[in-house]
Amino acid sequence: MSSFCQPVSRLVRKKAFLIQREYRAAIARSLGQPLIVEDISALEKVEDTEVIVNVEACGINASDILKCQGEYTEKQKLPFIPGFEVCGTVKQVGVKVEDFKPGDRVIGLNKEKLGGFAEECALDQSDVWPISKKVSFEEGAALLDTYATALLCLHRRAKITAKDTVLITAAAGGLGLAAVDLAANVYKAKVIGVCDTEEKASIVRDKGAFAALKFDPKHLRDKIKDYTGKKGIKIILDAVGGDLFKEALKYVTHEGKVIVAGFASRQIPQIMTSDLLPKSYSLIGVSLTHYRLADREVYRLYFFFALMFKYFKEIFSAFFLSFFLFCCK
Ligand SMILES: NC(=O)c1ccc[n+]([C@@H]2O[C@H](COP(=O)([O-])OP(=O)(O)OC[C@H]3O[C@@H](n4cnc5c(N)ncnc54)[C@H](OP(=O)(O)O)[C@@H]3O)[C@@H](O)[C@H]2O)c1
Numbered sequence: 001m002s003s004f005c006q007p008v009s010r011l012v013r014k015k016a017f018l019i020q021r022e023y024r025a026a027i028a029r030s031l032g033q034p035l036i037v038e039d040i041s042a043l044e045k046v047e048d049t050e051v052i053v054n055v056e057a058c059g060i061n062a063s064d065i066l067k068c069q070g071e072y073t074e075k076q077k078l079p080f081i082p083g084f085e086v087c088g089t090v091k092q093v094g095v096k097v098e099d100f101k102p103g104d105r106v107i108g109l110n111k112e113k114l115g116g117f118a119e120e121c122a123l124d125q126s127d128v129w130p131i132s133k134k135v136s137f138e139e140g141a142a143l144l145d146t147y148a149t150a151l152l153c154l155h156r157r158a159k160i161t162a163k164d165t166v167l168i169t170a171a172a173g174g175l176g177l178a179a180v181d182l183a184a185n186v187y188k189a190k191v192i193g194v195c196d197t198e199e200k201a202s203i204v205r206d207k208g209a210f211a212a213l214k215f216d217p218k219h220l221r222d223k224i225k226d227y228t229g230k231k232g233i234k235i236i237l238d239a240v241g242g243d244l245f246k247e248a249l250k251y252v253t254h255e256g257k258v259i260v261a262g263f264a265s266r267q268i269p270q271i272m273t274s275d276l277l278p279k280s281y282s283l284i285g286v287s288l289t290h291y292r293l294a295d296r297e298v299y300r301l302y303f304f305f306a307l308m309f310k311y312f313k314e315i316f317s318a319f320f321l322s323f324f325l326f327c328c329k
Contacts, residue, residue, distance in 0.1 A: 025118030031070035056137035058116035059085030083116025087140035147306035172200035184208030242267035
């Protein structure tokens with residue numbers, strides 16, 4: 001879809017006779033091939049609601065990799081500059097931008113236009129959030145997508161409480177660690193993470209998980225039985241798909257909630273709707289990208305709380321979060 005691409009004019013190399021400002025960018029010119037670092041010319045005109053950011057750090061998201069390989073659900077038109085989790089300082093703003101000025105430290109999530117793997121990135125002002133010096137550029141680039149998604153999954157859709165046991169499948173990934181952090185430290189739920197090495201398991205436990213298990217069906221079955229007795233798991237947050245998703249479904253409890261957030265294994269599992277009935281459990285999809293398109297207010301609200309969590313982690317509680325989300329609705 002062309003609207004999902006950085007304007008191609010930005011990717012055209014400077015003509016020799018023009019003296020125009022340039023910046024470097026890593027460009028995907030063909031799918032499944034290494035990115036090419038080139039100097040490209042900056043647009044002369046900044047759109048009215050646009051913010052140009054000097055990129056100091058940009059996350060390499062799982063979806064960036066899929067897009068570069070041509071395996072993302074929405075195919076990317078070539079050429080394009082990948083990267084949407086941007087953190088840096090404002091370089092320039094359009095005439096209708098009132099909330100940002102040059103020099104401000106910001107995080108941007110450029111889910112539509114991408115363009116983050118570059119020295120400069122143009123974003124709409126509605127995709128930009130201010131950050132304080134307390135947040136490093138590197139942390140900022142990895143913060144919002146993960147924490148806002150985890151909050152949407154756990155708070156808005158699963159309605160997590162301290163009584164719940166939560167199974168997080170891709171626990172050592174970006175989204176998984178954010179979910180472990182929120183579920184264990186804000187909601188005080190009993191969190192069981194799944195990952196593939198002992199080294200990662202120790203990171204997951206350090207984040208606050210009650211337990212971190214390696215993905216081995218027998219090991220999972222025995223340990224989950226030990227930890228939950230006959231009760232099973234109330235909330236499953238899955239971003240892996242494939243066999244792990246199918247295995248995890250065996251442990252969902254009566255009236256449990258299963259959140260489908262991604263397919264890191266690249267295998268999209270199929271289930272029969274009749275499977276939902278014996279335990280009356282709910283299957284819930286969450287896509288941050290589509291929240292942005294469908295409900296911008298909620299999208300921005302959850303980013304705001306993800307940032308608040310970063311600033312006020314020590315005093316950030318489930319009560320505080322529920323109270324403010326209630327007031328904001
Ligand atoms: N729904 C949304 O709005 C949303 C938002 C953010 C991310 N996502 C999706 O969620 C998934 C994870 O994102 P992320 O940002 O956390 O990525 P990430 O930081 O790259 O982490 C990937 C995670 O997936 C696990 N994994 C990968 N392949 C696996 C396999 N074959 N079997 C078991 N585990 C596997 C990894 O486990 P190990 O580390 O143990 O190997 C790791 O924990 C991606 O598919 C991403 O597109 C969705």
